[in-house]
Amino acid sequence: MAIKGVLFDFSGTLFRIESTESWLRAVLADAGAALPETEVVRAAERLEAAGALAGGAPPEDPLPAGLAALWAVRDRSAEEHRAAYTALSLRVPLPDPGLHDALYDRHMTPAAWRPYPDTAEVLAALRGRGVAIGVVSNIGWDLRPVFREHGVDHYVDAYVLSYEHGVQKPDTRLFALACDALGVAPEDTLMVGDSRHADGGAADLGCAVHFVDHRPVAERPDGLRPVLGLIG
Numbered sequence: 001m002a003i004k005g006v007l008f009d010f011s012g013t014l015f016r017i018e019s020t021e022s023w024l025r026a027v028l029a030d031a032g033a034a035l036p037e038t039e040v041v042r043a044a045e046r047l048e049a050a051g052a053l054a055g056g057a058p059p060e061d062p063l064p065a066g067l068a069a070l071w072a073v074r075d076r077s078a079e080e081h082r083a084a085y086t087a088l089s090l091r092v093p094l095p096d097p098g099l100h101d102a103l104y105d106r107h108m109t110p111a112a113w114r115p116y117p118d119t120a121e122v123l124a125a126l127r128g129r130g131v132a133i134g135v136v137s138n139i140g141w142d143l144r145p146v147f148r149e150h151g152v153d154h155y156v157d158a159y160v161l162s163y164e165h166g167v168q169k170p171d172t173r174l175f176a177l178a179c180d181a182l183g184v185a186p187e188d189t190l191m192v193g194d195s196r197h198a199d200g201g202a203a204d205l206g207c208a209v210h211f212v213d214h215r216p217v218a219e220r221p222d223g224l225r226p227v228l229g230l231i232g
Contacts, residue, residue, distance in 0.1 A: 014224075033095055
């Protein structure tokens with residue numbers, strides 16, 4: 001089978017969000033809010049445990065019923081995404097309540113994201129082979145500016161984002177929309193992602209699936225390169 005199109009997940013696959021501590025420090029600096037160093041570190045640890053950073057670690061503890069229900073559908077719309085992550089952030093006291101909204105806003109900025117070291121290389125190689133490229137993401141905001149800012153937007157033929165369609169992975173409808181956008185049949189498509197649950201849903205549509213490890217950028221220098229060996 002010759003692969004004619006490759007679909008990539010965003011977070012943990014092509015890009016990685018900054019650390020929770022970096023995220024918090026950036027927002028505190030922008031707000032001119034000074035906290036003792038020990039309090040910054042402790043707040044960052046609590047935010048991470050709460051799962052408040054989208055693209056970061058999930059919540060460590062069971063969520064109350066209402067928040068758990070919202071968490072389960074957080075990627076269906078921009079409103080649900082903001083509500084879910086802000087609710088998680090609000091579980092951690094901060095010196096100014098407005099910082100919780102600022103934290104959510106920060107994670108949507110290109111500065112909060114870094115591409116993996118081999119992202120541009122692999123996308124360019126696929127483009128050079130004439131392979132169509134799509135990005136399929138469970139997300140509540142427009143990630144296109146992140147790709148533009150980091151100089152890889154021109155490699156992507158289509159973006160299929162959950163909040164724009166009201167459907168989130170592993171629902172096969174999202175992968176079907178992506179295949180249609182690329183003009184490639186599912187059986188000629190490879191899905192690359194870091195979540196066996198969410199990204200693995202592409203297999204139910206007939207796509208081949210390849211998983212990468214969701215690791216910090218410095219710890220995964222060449223996790224995407226094996227994709228090139230899967231293209232016939």
